[in-house]
Amino acid sequence: MKSPTPLHALVTGATGGIGRGICFALIEQARKDDMRIHISAAASQPGDRLDRLLDELRATGATASGVAGDITDPAECLALVVQAQAQGGDLTALVCNAGASGPGRLADLPVAQWDRTFNLNTRSAWLLAQAxxxxxxxxxxxxxxxASMSGLTPHPGYGAYSAAKAALIMLCRQLAQEWASDGIRVNTVCPGMIRTPLTEAVYQDEATLHQRQALVPLGRIGRAEDVGAAVAYLASAAASYVTGQNLVVDGGISDHMLTLIPGRPGTPPVAQD
Ligand SMILES: NC(=O)c1ccc[n+]([C@@H]2O[C@H](COP(=O)([O-])OP(=O)(O)OC[C@H]3O[C@@H](n4cnc5c(N)ncnc54)[C@H](OP(=O)(O)O)[C@@H]3O)[C@@H](O)[C@H]2O)c1
Incomplete structure (x- = not known):
């Protein structure tokens, strides 16, 4: 028999590649835990994409509602959380997934682009968490x-993105310490190279796909479900003693650099998919 108190997860960027994966992974985790779940799927604006996602989520047997707002606007961050609560009750999980890179060189990056990258990837998580x-x-x-592997390792040409994701990881560690006494756990997930609509154009090129795969020790590009499973774990009761942690979901690529140093014996071969 299902628990009478449903879980309620607000997922930002829910209509994006990883966001969708997170929504379905949370539903799957709730099913395994024999819990009911309501998903508040957040998009930057209402429309067909959000409506189609809600239909797909409801088809699993979960309940779902949509909320929309631009998370670079502080008032809209607050409004998203208020709307979500009105539709599904108190949140049990907040998943701050929405984000985007903004390529550029630091030498001449416009201040407006720096601010937008930080407001989207970092400040929004703090404001949503506050709300x-x-x-x-x-x-x-x-x-x-x-967050991103770009928040762990410098990513030249990515403008303010690496700094913003690194700040997001530290923000969450700080929140974890400040809010542990409230019983709130705060963690991050760092995806590596994940094939989503955001990155699909790159993978349409077979040569680039193979070159990228060859860099990943586990031999394949990541999927939205890989990130979703990590988020679902961190949001679940199985992680009830885990806070302030960063779970890297990258097939091993972030730690792979030293393996590439030529001229050393015993360099292991890269796995093939
Ligand atoms: N794909 C990768 O390889 C990769 C690797 C590392 C980290 N990540 C991170 O993973 C997260 C999801 O990425 P993804 O690959 O799934 O990208 P995606 O498909 O482009 O999804 C990003 C989502 O963010 C939402 N968003 C963007 N700006 C917003 C704003 N101002 N207000 C509200 N929502 C906004 C978009 O919502 P709308 O569609 O409604 O506009 C979109 O659904 C991001 O934080 C990204 O930095 C991705």
Whole structure:
């Protein structure tokens, strides 16, 4: 028999590649845990994409509602959380997934682009977390933010993105310390190279696909489901003693650099898919 108190997850960037994967992974995790779940799927604006996602989520047997707003606007961050609560009750999980890179050289990056990258990838997570804090304290819930391997390793040409994702990881570690006494857990996930609509154009080129795969020790490009499973774990009761952690989901690529140093014996071969 299902628990009478449903889980309620607000997922930003839900209509994007990884966001969709997270929504379905949360539903699958709730099914395994024999819990009911309501998904508040957040998009930057209402429309057909959000409506289609809601239909797909409801087809699994979960309940779902849509919320929309631009998370670079502080008032809209607050409004998203208020709308989500009105539709599905107190949140048990906040997943700050929406984000985007903004390529550029630091030598001449416009200040407006720096600010937008930080407001989207970093400040929004703090504002959403602030807005959700009282609800999450009541439910002893969790926050999981989607950072990037670019937040762990410098990514030349990526403008403010690496700095913004690195700041997001530290923001979440700090929140984890400040809010542990409220029973709120805060963690991050760092995806590596994930094939989503955002990155699909790159993988349409077979040569680039193979070159990228060859760099990944596990021998394949990541999928949205890989990131979704990590987020679902961190949001689940199985992670009830895990906070302030960063889970890297990258097939091993971030740690692979030293393996590439030529002229050393015993360099292991890269796995093939
Ligand atoms: N794909 C990768 O290889 C990769 C690797 C590392 C990290 N990541 C991170 O993973 C997350 C998801 O990426 P993805 O690959 O799934 O990209 P995606 O398909 O482009 O999805 C990103 C989502 O962010 C939302 N978003 C963008 N700007 C927004 C705004 N101002 N207000 C509200 N929502 C906004 C978009 O919503 P709308 O569609 O409604 O506009 C979109 O659904 C991002 O944080 C990204 O930095 C991705």
């Amino acid at each position: 959700a804090r009282e609800q999450l304290a009541r439910t002893r819930g969790s926050i999981t933010a989607v």
